[in-house]
Amino acid sequence: MNENLFSSFITPTMMGLPIVIIITMFPSIMFPSPTRLINNRLISIQQWLVQLTSKQMLSIHNQKGQTWALMLMSLILFIGSTNLLGLLPHSFTPTTQLSLNLGMAIPLWAGTVITGFRHKTKASLAHFLPQGTPLPLIPMLIIIETISLFIQPMALAVRLTANITAGHLLIHLIGGATLALMNISTVTAMVTFTILVLLTILEFAVALIQAYVFTLLVSLYLHDNT
Amino acid sequence: GAHTGSKMVSVIPVKEKKLMDVMDVKLGELPSWILMQDFTPKGTFGAFQGSYYRYYNKYVKVKKGGIAGISMVLAAYVVFNYFPYYKELKHEQIRK
Numbered sequence A: 001m002n003e004n005l006f007s008s009f010i011t012p013t014m015m016g017l018p019i020v021i022i023i024t025m026f027p028s029i030m031f032p033s034p035t036r037l038i039n040n041r042l043i044s045i046q047q048w049l050v051q052l053t054s055k056q057m058l059s060i061h062n063q064k065g066q067t068w069a070l071m072l073m074s075l076i077l078f079i080g081s082t083n084l085l086g087l088l089p090h091s092f093t094p095t096t097q098l099s100l101n102l103g104m105a106i107p108l109w110a111g112t113v114i115t116g117f118r119h120k121t122k123a124s125l126a127h128f129l130p131q132g133t134p135l136p137l138i139p140m141l142i143i144i145e146t147i148s149l150f151i152q153p154m155a156l157a158v159r160l161t162a163n164i165t166a167g168h169l170l171i172h173l174i175g176g177a178t179l180a181l182m183n184i185s186t187v188t189a190m191v192t193f194t195i196l197v198l199l200t201i202l203e204f205a206v207a208l209i210q211a212y213v214f215t216l217l218v219s220l221y222l223h224d225n226t
Numbered sequence B: 001g002a003h004t005g006s007k008m009v010s011v012i013p014v015k016e017k018k019l020m021d022v023m024d025v026k027l028g029e030l031p032s033w034i035l036m037q038d039f040t041p042k043g044t045f046g047a048f049q050g051s052y053y054r055y056y057n058k059y060v061k062v063k064k065g066g067i068a069g070i071s072m073v074l075a076a077y078v079v080f081n082y083f084p085y086y087k088e089l090k091h092e093q094i095r096k
Helices: A020-030 A041-058 A065-085 A098-119 A121-126 A135-183 A185-202 A205-224 B027-036 B041-060 B068-089
Strands: none
Touching (some): A020 A065, A041 A065, A065 A205, A098 A121, A098 A135
């Protein structure tokens, strides 16, 4: 059972071909591009959602921060759709792989830090020392703030990986438990209901993307605009 | 066109092969149609792009499109994902 539990997280290869590339690109099919003024229902719903999200997300940025709009919206769409598609039976979720999340987190975080340093050097460096600290504490506090800065990309990546992986594992475990308990009827109903509730809560994987982009966005805001 | 008498597999005459759309090919002619398609990267990409637009125009772009258009894609995706895991899932049995 141990090997079976983690077998859904290996990168899928079919007859030796790495189809993980195809699976990672699959969500892009679900978002057709609008060609007319009034489109079909799928595109209209997606347009409405994107406008809603982007308005809310970009309202706290100034002019300079809003140039990141395309990047942030495509990020939230990618992570959201990938996580939701991972809830289908037997599907592979690319965001469970730490490599992908690190690949997303580190460049984006580095971009925000570098932007902050280039345009507002003094203000960015001033983040390392909160106002009003007593004099003896200053060296230690600078070290602590530096560590907390460098831990940001790691936290972003590991947070996403751990949440999605843990959710999938729980679904596997509880589903397996339900199957095993099928002979004992009374307990089965309760356990099955737990699965249902868990799946619904896991649908808030979308909320997790919200957390991801929001955190990224807070970081961007802080570095760019003070 | 050329007919090979009473055999099951018929061969498509050379002139018409490449221009035939995939929907017009008869089932018996499929192997020779596949061999005649263009396998260059540009050609393969064109095949995928063409099939995407055909599916999209027929099932998603309709006036009162419901959930059926994308549900079919998702169902096909589930079936597609079953194949890499068949080897590991073979050992699981439903206990009596």
